Amino acid sequence: MAAAKEEEKEEEKDSEDAAAAETEGRVRAWAAEQAARGRRVALVTSGGTQVPLEARAVRFLENFSSGRRGAASAERLVRAGYAVCFLHRARSAFPWARALPPHGPALLDALRLTPGPPPGVAAAPAALPALLPALREYRRAAEAGALLAIEFTALGEYLALLRAAARALAPLGSSVMFYLAAAVSDFYIPVSEMPEHKIQSSEGPLQITMKMVPKMLSPLVREWAPEAFVISFKLETNPQILLEKSRQALEKYRHQVVVANVLESRRTSVIIVTRDSQTPLSLSDEEIAQGMEIEEKIVSYLQGQHTAFIERKG
């Protein structure tokens, strides 16, 4: 049984490695094309990772993230002239698709049968004001090859794909921005300590012990893409410890920027922290009323920082 389990896990590892190798090739070819066109490239990570609690998993630990920040930022980055590699949790928010109603009754109600002949389906008039500009921008980005979407679900898959994409982008040097907005789990259960079958509730209360996930920022900054401009995100629920944690991260991982935010106010204000500065960005009540998103300010500010970084490096 244990041998069969080991074998199964090895097969899974092999298929994860094969997928990562395939992704590395795909990102490398795409990045070369972007560089030839003189475009800067951003790798945006987005959404939460899934951590299985059982080998044949029914239960998972999830880090909350709708993927809204990553998706909104990817849209802004494309608008600012970047080509974006969008490494995202499957089914989390997707650039421009977020203008569509959620998948369910709202989406069904936004689509109308047209009598024809031949019969067809058209968007309801009420959906058009949001849908038209989003679809136009998506088409433009797709036709220009400015958006390369890569999906993950499990934590292991995310880590393997991030490494693959980082290596593929390294040749672009300082013109690459890593915009690491995904909510990555800090904890996991090693395969060797994982129960094979569904944990039985009849056995009483559940005790789980999880190990810490190694931080990927260290190898990313030191080995995989040492010339790149790297931005990480820090989300806390307690504002008291936010800035201190952000400074500690910059000190420890030696990357360029931490975007610091508090869970409750994350949609309207952030602090951009670098080794020698901290810049609060926020939306005014008027801007909120106009439907402006904080990602517009974040991307615009970071684009300037990235330009300065490239100039210093060059």
Added chain:
Amino acid sequence: MAAAKEEEKEEEKDSEDAAAAETEGRVRAWAAEQAARGRRVALVTSGGTQVPLEARAVRFLENFSSGRRGAASAERLVRAGYAVCFLHRARSAFPWARALPPHGPALLDALRLTPGPPPGVAAAPAALPALLPALREYRRAAEAGALLAIEFTALGEYLALLRAAARALAPLGSSVMFYLAAAVSDFYIPVSEMPEHKIQSSEGPLQITMKMVPKMLSPLVREWAPEAFVISFKLETNPQILLEKSRQALEKYRHQVVVANVLESRRTSVIIVTRDSQTPLSLSDEEIAQGMEIEEKIVSYLQGQHTAFIERKG
């Protein structure tokens, strides 16, 4: 701090209670209408519940479920003449909407700009063969009031809404079917033992102790809707214990049917277990090739069982 936390939790509890009361009224009015039209009613629960690990939660325990079984079954039940109250996890599979491409690039690619004037959006021809019949059936169901959709996300919300809906449906007696396909967590962390803030990864490995969730089948069968026809689902990864667990559940909760299934084969075969029978249902290779779904056989079989149950009661 502790007092503020208690207060916050009480406010949350109050708003959950208010939502449940509102739902109870809505379901009661809808059910009376269905009964007046002579329709049987099914309450279908679907999708997984979310269990927070922190008070201001960033991390969650999730039970895996795409909601596919519940959504497919709801479609079949409506086709079989039932009015369906669909209590489902937000963003999980939804009846007929599952014929649409997933929310993301596939959905964007399935929608085309039509030049106009005025400009519009139409479904791409390739999407129509799946989309047209689904939209037609959805419209028919919506116009007949045969589908009442209610959303949940957190475990507590699910439990409160299930109780509210069950009480509202109780007056319909034996003509109500409870089709409990949701993947409900067995474990949770009581508010009193929950850390307020995001658990810090710097404090080393994570130890979680979870309590057992009280089983809702007991009060459902004994108190909330004692005349109803109640079907629960049992999913195991280990086929060896599946039938024994199903029989134990029937013995313990005194309901009518357990639909037993194994994780890996759940889309092609199940066993319908009652106190004095066990009936395997499965798809043949030919039926799989034709795109038939196992839910067609499950619903058709259970509809017959429900008819016999009503006749025995009457």
